[in-house]
Amino acid sequence: MNELPDKAGCLALYRDMLRIRRFEERCGELYKEQKIRGFLHLYIGEEAIATAVVMHLDQRDAVVATYREHGHALVRGLPMRSVMAEMFGKVDGCSRGRGGSMHLFSAAHQFYGGHAIVGGGLPVAAGLALARRRVGEGGLAACFFGEGAAAEGEFHEALNLAELWHLPVLFICENNRYAMGTALERSQSEPDIHAKAASYRIASEWVDGMDVVAVAEAAERAVAAVRGSGDPFFLECRTYRFRAHSMFDPELYRPKEEVEEWRRKGPLVTFQRRLEEAGLLNEDELEALEREVAREIEDAVAFAEQSPFEDVADLARDVYTPRTAT
Amino acid sequence: MNELPDKAGCLALYRDMLRIRRFEERCGELYKEQKIRGFLHLYIGEEAIATAVVMHLDQRDAVVATYREHGHALVRGLPMRSVMAEMFGKVDGCSRGRGGSMHLFSAAHQFYGGHAIVGGGLPVAAGLALARRRVGEGGLAACFFGEGAAAEGEFHEALNLAELWHLPVLFICENNRYAMGTALERSQSEPDIHAKAASYRIASEWVDGMDVVAVAEAAERAVAAVRGSGDPFFLECRTYRFRAHSMFDPELYRPKEEVEEWRRKGPLVTFQRRLEEAGLLNEDELEALEREVAREIEDAVAFAEQSPFEDVADLARDVYTPRTAT
Amino acid sequence: MKKSYREALHDAHAEALRDDPRVFLVGEDVGRYGGAYAVSKGLLELFGPERIMDAPLSESGFTGLGVGAALGGLRPIVEIMTVNFSLLALDQIVNGAATIRYMSGGAFSVPLVVRMATGGGRQLAAQHSHSLEGWYAHVPGLRVVAPATVADARGMLATALADPDPVIIFEHVGLFAVTDELPELPQAVDIDRAAVRRAGSDVSLITFGGSLPKTLEAAEALAAEGIDAEVLDLRTLRPLDVEAILATVTKTHRVVIVDEMWRTGSFAGEIAALLAERAFFELDAPIRRVCSEEVPMPYARHLEQAALPAVAGIVSAAREVVGDHE
Amino acid sequence: MKKSYREALHDAHAEALRDDPRVFLVGEDVGRYGGAYAVSKGLLELFGPERIMDAPLSESGFTGLGVGAALGGLRPIVEIMTVNFSLLALDQIVNGAATIRYMSGGAFSVPLVVRMATGGGRQLAAQHSHSLEGWYAHVPGLRVVAPATVADARGMLATALADPDPVIIFEHVGLFAVTDELPELPQAVDIDRAAVRRAGSDVSLITFGGSLPKTLEAAEALAAEGIDAEVLDLRTLRPLDVEAILATVTKTHRVVIVDEMWRTGSFAGEIAALLAERAFFELDAPIRRVCSEEVPMPYARHLEQAALPAVAGIVSAAREVVGDHE
Ligand SMILES: Cc1ncc(C[n+]2csc(CCOP(=O)(O)OP(=O)(O)O)c2C)c(N)n1
Ligand SMILES: Cc1ncc(C[n+]2csc(CCOP(=O)(O)OP(=O)(O)O)c2C)c(N)n1
Ligand SMILES: [Mg+2]
Ligand SMILES: [Mg+2]
Secondary structure (H helix, E strand, O other): OOOOOOOOHHHHHHHHHHHHHHHHHHHEEEEHOOOOOOOOOOOOOOOOHHHHHHHOOOOOOOEEEOOOOHHHHHHHHOOOOHHHHHHHHOOOOOOOOHHHHHHEEOOOOOEEEEEEEEOOHHHHHHHHHHHHHHHHOOEEEEOOOOOOHHHOOOHHHHHHHHHHOOOEEEEEEEEEEOOOEEEEEHHOOOOOOOHHHOOOEEEEEEOOOHHHHHHHHHHHHHHHHHHHHHOOEEEEEEEOOOOOOOOOOOOOOOHHHHHHHHHHHOHHHHHHHHHHHOOOOHHHHHHHHHHHHHHHHHHHHHHHHOOOOOOHHHOOOOOOOHHHHH | OOOOOOOOHHHHHHHHHHHHHHHHHHHHHHHOOOOOOOOOOOOOOHHHHHHHOOOOOOOOOOEEEEEHHHHHHHHHHOOHHHHHHOOOOOOOOOOOOOHHHOOOOOOOEEEEEEEEOOOOHHHHHHHHHHHHHHHHOOOOEEEEEHHHHOHHHHHHHHHHHHHHOOOOEEEEEEEOOEEEOOEEOOOOOOOOOOHHHOOOEEEEEEEEEHHHHHHHHHHHHHHHHHHHHOOOOOEEEOOOOOOOOOOOOOOOOOOHHHHHHHOOOOOHHHHHHHHHHHHOOOHHHHHHHHHHHHHHHHHHHHHHHOOOOOOOEEEOOOOOOOHHEE | OOEEEEHHHHHHHHHHHHHHHEEEEEEOOOOOOOOOOOOOOOOHHOOOOEEEEEEOOOOOHHHHHHHHHHOOOOEEEEEEEEEEHHHHHHHHHHHHHHOOHHOOOOOOOOOOOOEEEOOOOOOOOOOOOOOOOHHHHOOOOOEEOOOOOHHHHHHHHHHHHOOOOEEEEEOOOOOOEEEEEOOOOOOOOOOOOOOOEEEOOOOEEEHHHHHHHHHHHHHHHHOOOOOOEEEEEEEEEEOOHHHHHHHHHHOOOOEEEEEEEEEOHHHHHHHHHHHHHHHHHHOOEEEEEEEOOOOOOOOOOHHHHHHHOOOOOOOOOOOHHOOOOO | EEEEHHHHHHHHHHHHHHHHOOOOEEOOOOOOOOOOOOOOOOOOHOOOOOOOOEEEOOOHHHHHHHHHHHHHEEEEEEEEEEHHHHHHHHHHHHHHHHHHHOOOOOOOOOOOEEEEEOOOOOOOOOOOOOOOOHHOOOOOOOOOEEEEOOHHHHHHHHHHHHHOOOOOEEEOOOOOOEEEOOOOOOOOOOOOOEEEEEEOOOOOEEEEHHHHHHHHHHHHHHOOOOOOHHHHHHOEEEEOOOHHHHHHHHHHEEEEEEEEEEEEOOHHHHHHHHHHHOHHOOOOOOOOOEEEEEOOOOOOOHHHHHHHHHHHHHHHHHHHHOOOOO
């Protein structure tokens, strides 16, 4: 078993994961209240990954994610208020309410979405990495995607280009074993995802995505490898989605027991137990954390509630960039 | 060194290759005479592959090829007359003059083109293989493509589907080291093409594509493997294109010496030498073969010349299938 | 018997699968998940995994596989989850399915059915709300249908499967929950003919697919104002039922076309152009198109509603053309 | 100074690469091969492989990479060899480049230039002769231009690169060899405005791109018959210069639109629709479209010529509309 960071480090990890978890649980409720609409894909069960990867990134780096990206946005520093307002479709949302849950963006945080075409983010990340390399400050592009994307042609094209052209991309595959209702074994003739990277000569590693410390260590190595070599690195994080794919999913494709079994391995419950056993987290601290997170969430909800809807007269705004900006 | 087949077998191989070579040389001339127009991609230098693979296929099998497919069509048995007439754009062409050099088709020969979108033929072959499997007579789909296709997403999607669904596809990669002017090393981070198949768990092999006997042996094994297992097989044949990519290519991207070197390794010249050394081919036989082939070609040209152009009134024929055919 | 559009599609599939062993359904999550729109729910259990094939995320791959399977004698139904993802498969449809019969000089037909959900209105934002029917309707070699009623949803699949050429079926996401009476015995649907859904004499409202309910509602509202609108449902976008279009215009002399595509380059534009060419002297007023606003679809509900064709917009366009006299 | 369209494009690239270090060119065979249409010949030697990037056959991959590079601050010129292959990259253009600014609420712009050859007439048959300009012109967020003259070929690239949003440039294969006088100093080109290429009063011939030469030739033929045609070159297909279109029609009251797309769903249809909406009372005769016949492009020259818009067809359409009085 890996070594725990110091107490502050541990609490930060726990807090970041908890923040995502409670935020998304609240989102699930808000969906039922019809405050949030459209598609809503919860990251619950997978929080360790975004938490432990994004912490190693800095302002030089770009982040590209999928439609399941609330967690990534939050740990990257997008204000929870702007994320919640986005889901409410309000003008103070990080995408002015145009994007919704699937399309969170922020220039200040170099957060490039929020892509909802599976596989579509990978070539974009390669291009961002190319631009980073030209700037020459050691920045990289971190690209998150599900294991489902590995079947798309763009996965293959992007991996080849990234290695061929020595692009500093950190590919992070969030392998939660299902693409909607399709199990990995039913979508890949070779279900070992990280092994695929080898066929492009990309350095790769897989890690238990339920163990936040393990992910943090692997991500640290991976980020260092990309910065050091300028070449891509492929990190597969094995995890599980506790909730339905989206709010429309009746979950016919997996037994309840399987979900239960994975829940017991969940990143929060296991880390909490470990911290408690190591004497790094007591009940008071836990409660304080919960309160702090709850407060932030309720503040975000209140903010989103009171934020106005964009004026319909501005419907066509931002189809094109105002010419004066040239 | 592999063993030669018996004399008849050797002469058949030699004759098939010679027939392609002379046919295409004649096509090159006819292009200059503007009898053939559009794109013309010559297979010269690569004849051993089609010759030695297609000989192992039978009437149960389907063949899918690219725009560089004259050789495949000829060895598959499409009458040279109908191929030449096609290149002339005449109504007696195998595609009624609609397809031209890039789109040779024949239902009688289960010859499914002639695809000019690089990579586009692979999923189609997978589908043909699925249909073959359902029929259950042991038929397979043989799919030829260049190494350039290996960078396309469809390559990846098709290989995964073929293995995942146990489809009897024989993938034959004609690796002639260039995709137009782009050398393999500049297009693939992993230039060992046959190794890619392994990352889909597809059985694979590579063979010297200049050695017609070696290709024949490998193809025999490959066809047997597909028929035996019902699973795909990937055969990479390493070869070289002696001529320009198409008639528009100024060949700026490779030195003349490189071409010369490869010409010395050519499938016809090396096999001829070997047969002569083995006492299996003498000058008289060679001359007779050349005469026979020349006669067939001139007959095909004459046929194509006299064949009429399709009536313009029939322009819209075959956009849709006549309804009575339902 | 009251059925939903979704159930009608389901029944049509079950019937087709039962009646013809060559028919199979392939697409993402059509099996274990039950179909993204639950159309194929339960079919895996009835027909098994050889007939109901859950595909990996490989739109180009499995659509191309459909082309090959159709060439090989099967009758594939390819479900592309939504039109948005069909962009990834467009090459196989345009350069493959649509072209093979013509460019093979009639050697091969491609009896392929491709179904996809289309349209907006569910707050799914810019990457999940496209309406691109007109693009497909542009392509010779394809047949394009858009069932707008429960009866058409029930009947069109069989007609499409009986067609020897590729048929694209668009199912608007707004229609799945619509219910209507269906006769016990399925009715053959003549997909070559448009249908007058409401007879009227003052103005022709021409539409198709998901816009039909809105258009009918507008017609009722107009009736209340004393304007008697005829509603023509095109049903088949390629080939167009030109006769029916000319007939309604010859009757009313005023036209509003409703289409969810963006206005510029919309399919509504094609209908307007056709009329400007072929019914110019029948027209008593400018044509009006009611289309989507020219913006990527926004998430926020009020913006999305402002971007989509609406009953009020249809009503006011109709009022205008009825008011406009020469 | 006399220059060809090809040379004008070449010079425009050289200038852009010289003037702005952020600019680079990426595409298949743009470097060592010299460009499929020789546009970039010699640029690799001048600017090196970091600025002139030979891409593998991965249209979606390197187009997506262009999107990312543009987001990251570079100014990519992506050359897709021909529009035919752009289908493989369409998702990145439609769901990526065109949408990101809007769906990010203005957080990011995508200053990407995509160039591609388009059109038929070279006997390249059904998979290599498409004209799909209207599809791109349908998409909000894109700017679409079609340089039809040597001067526009010289000037439009710089204007496109100065644009903060994605610009698609269509270069018709029939134009590359056209030559014309060019001033020594390059002229800025206002890509927002259509251009009257020939003033006239009897009929408006509206066209763009590769159809301009034919249309001008038709105008000369008409002049010989005493019909004075005005020729309007749209130049920019999105956004349309509606004013210029209305102006010419207000002058001549008769319209023929020439466009190489298939008639149904052609961009000509959009122009006709626009006129039927906005210039209805100006029109004295039915509109005529001269488009490609609705067939996949045949190889045989006589069939291809019969399928494409031709001078004779334009002349007779113009005669008709001039003859047609109310
Ligand atoms: C190209 C494309 N095809 C289909 C979809 C519909 N879809 C959305 S998410 C999804 C599953 C993706 O699975 P995975 O990549 O494993 O990510 P996860 O949802 O498990 O995080 C599918 C099929 C899509 N968005 N894009
Ligand atoms: C999708 C696509 N992109 C680009 C082209 C243009 N093109 C035609 S052949 C070719 C090179 C293909 O090389 P390879 O696959 O190695 O086959 P080869 O020509 O060497 O036999 C290219 C780039 C095409 N036909 N299709
Ligand atoms: Mg997954
Ligand atoms: Mg090659």
